[in-house]
Amino acid sequence: MKKNSNTVEEAVVPTTIAVIDIGATFIRMLIAEKRDTKEAYILEKTVQSVPIGRDIIASRRISNATVEQCAQILKSFRKLLDEYGIPLESVTAVATPTLNMADNSAVFLDRLANTSHIAFRLLDPGQIGYYYHLAFRRLGKGKGGSNHDKGEAVVLEIGGLTCSMLCRKEGEIRFVQTYSLGSLRMRQQMEQGDFRPQQLIALADGRTHEIAEQLRNNVDDIKSFKLFLMGREMRFAGARLRPSPNNAVELDPTAGVISVTVDELSALLKQIENSSTEEIVREWRVSYADAELIAPALSIAISAARAVSIKSVYISSLSFCHGLLEEAVDGTLWTNTMRKHVLRVARATGRKYQHDVNHAEQVAKLSLQLFDLLQEEHGCTQRHRLILEVAALLHDIGAFVSANSHHIHTMYLIRNTEFAGLSSEEIELIAVVARYHRKSMPKASHPEYAALSPEDRLVVSKLAAILRVADALDRVHDQSLGKIKFKLSETSLVCIPSRRVATSAEQVALSEKGDLFEVMYGRHCYLYDPE
Incomplete structure (x- = not known):
């Protein structure tokens, strides 16, 4: 049947998709609506802290208790997916490379797949850098992010067991590297060496020299590149330094990216060092496990910035999970x-x-x-x-x-x-x-x-x-x-x-x-x- 030229075309029906990622310290799910603009509008975000990284450090395996905890979290995620009417083929599920450090990682992922009927893909370190690259593209869509694709930029994601670094120039990937350095590892060194909180920066300085050396070797202009900090603890810190109107626990996603000085980060670290874990839990409204990792993450960020004489940095509200979302949408x-x-x-x-x-x-x-x-x-x-x-x-x-x-x-x-x-x-x-x-x-x-x-x-x-x-x-x-x-x-x-x-x-x-x-x-x- 011939369409009338005056007939208004039917609007594209939005589809709902989801991405799930499992890391060393949490399991996260983003639910988003895919519209005809090829942009993802996040409808819901849920994050649950898990002790996977702590288990790996302690015994190189994920404990049965943690396996069960993660299985229950995936069950709750599955219920949420059903409420939104999201079919499993519209779910992208990945596990970060840190899980490879566990001797029972394959069985762990099999258990989660058996419980939730969601198959997880175990990423390689280089793939993490690529998804941060895709996530970085979203900065141009947010407030104040239009110029971040210009010049040289380095994305440093501070995780529980590893740090991932991505160097970009004019919107292209130049270098990707993963380091065996993270907030959980720093916390473990503190406890084993009986270090005081005030010694965190000195401890970090001994571990970030490799990051600084890689930056000097791979960044064309070491004096003018932009350093973007990513990671959950950095988003907690960003929310404290630049509170949103609704006083969110993590940096508001609508902010995209904020600029802070290294001195501001140092002052925040000093406040944490003078507070008990219980006070941080109460004031920052985070879990006890998360509260213990904020100071180590900040010390890594400060040490890396100072090693290359940077006075100000950017904290992004995005994560590599947003890169997964970009790929799923387009x-x-x-x-x-x-x-x-x-x-x-x-x-x-x-x-x-x-x-x-x-x-x-x-x-x-x-x-x-x-x-x-x-x-x-x-x-x-x-x-x-x-x-x-x-x-x-x-x-x-x-x-x-x-x-x-x-x-x-x-x-x-x-x-x-x-x-x-x-x-x-x-x-x-x-x-x-x-x-x-x-x-x-x-x-x-x-x-x-x-x-x-x-x-x-x-x-x-x-x-x-x-x-x-x-x-x-x-x-x-x-x-x-x-x-x-x-x-x-x-x-x-x-x-x-x-x-x-x-x-x-x-x-x-x-x-x-x-x-x-x-x-x-x-x-x-x-x-x-x-x-």
Whole structure:
């Protein structure tokens, strides 16, 4: 039926989504409404303190009592999700890398999934930095946040067991690092060493030198960058220094970010040092467990700022959970923001190992042409497309170690490259796809291939088949075939160069390296002479 031109289009119905994260000291859930503006409007936030980090420090395992406490919290979260009518497929649930420090982390997450029917994804350290990067984008949407994407910025998240640092320049990720330093660890050192509260800064100074050194090495202008502090204790401190009209316990999310001097933080720390834990619980309206961690977190922040001679810092009301929310609201963030960052790292890595840039770019270009041409057959995702592109850009970096068996060296180098935002499983896929750009096809006897899941083995074979053909078409590394077009038939893949050249080297390479393509896609590869 034809629509009347005067008919008013129906408004997009808002959908409700949720993100849940488990850290060392709390479990948190954000419920938000996704509207047609591609922005998330937070409807409800609930946070429950848990002693996961304390258990890990004490015994390297999460106690049965804590497991049960977390299971009950997830039950209450599940009831809230049901009240909002949020289906499980609209829930993003993650656990931070600190849980990996517990020997029973896998069983712990299995128990929570069994209780709540919510599956949790265990993040890698680099992924935390990426989600802080996404959360940082929200600062431009809040009050006073429009200029924070300009220049150099460092985000320092102070957690219970670790600190995560993200360096950004002009809105792009430059550096991500995680340190074994946190408020819980500081508290433990205080208790074990019988330190007085007044000695916290001195204790922190001995632990933050590595952070300061990394800043000096990775920030272009150490005198003018902005330092943003994140973490629950920092949000408590922000609320005390800049109280909201409703006297909120944590920094008001509508504030986005506030600016405070390091002297203000120091004065606040001194107030805490002169107060009992019971007084902090009463005055700050926080739990006893949270009250014990505010002073250690502040000492880390103050020590890090002073180590690089910063006089003022910013405290953000956001967390990496808001980054999860950004990704859940707008799926294109992964394909656009992630791709841009990962490719920048890949190209920098290629230059570091002195690969042939023009050859790498040509192989990547041809790989993507073939990937897109065969989309209906391989059924791979945009995530797999990025994995192929990175593998193509880096397939020859192993020659930096040795020309002999350079595909094996390539695999090792990629495995040891940090791609903030990618999981260890995704980095392994890149490494293994690049490993099979030459020599043998994948075999069950190869440990790197055998260790993959059946699904990932299939992905490796599909992508490596494409990479081998693309590499063969620039066998002599001179792009002499010009622009190449591809033509598919039922039994063949015809590669058509734009100009006639001596194609013997590429033809031989194609007959050798087209073996996996023929197995996976049922087509023999030919090089067509345009003359």
